[in-house]
Amino acid sequence: MWRVDFAWPDMRLAAEYESIEWHAGPAEMLRDKTRWAKLQELGWTIVPIVVDDVRREPGRLAARIARHLDRARMAG
Numbered sequence: 532m533w534r535v536d537f538a539w540p541d542m543r544l545a546a547e548y549e550s551i552e553w554h555a556g557p558a559e560m561l562r563d564k565t566r567w568a569k570l571q572e573l574g575w576t577i578v579p580i581v582v583d584d585v586r587r588e589p590g591r592l593a594a595r596i597a598r599h600l601d602r603a604r605m606a607g
Contacts, residue, residue: 533566536580542603545570546578546596548585576603 535545547567567577578599584592 533570535570535577539600539603542600543573543575544578544596544599544603545575546580548580550582 536548537546538544547563549563570577576599578596580592584595
């Protein structure tokens with residue numbers, strides 16, 4: 532079991548914030564990429580989020596997530 536930053540379990544959608552501060556070294560990056568790969572193997576879609584998404588283009592980020600949610604709903 533893993534924790535993700537934002538999750539819509541019914542849709543198997545997760546949004547994960549990526550930052551240089553959090554990925555301070557190779558071990559941290561490897562841990563996250565391994566977790567992402569395992570979640571994707573379980574049928575989850577991961578939406579990466581970076582600081583500019585949040586600070587400069589929050590509307591565009593919300594639209595991106597909404598598109599993924601719509602796709603998941605259509606896939607049933």
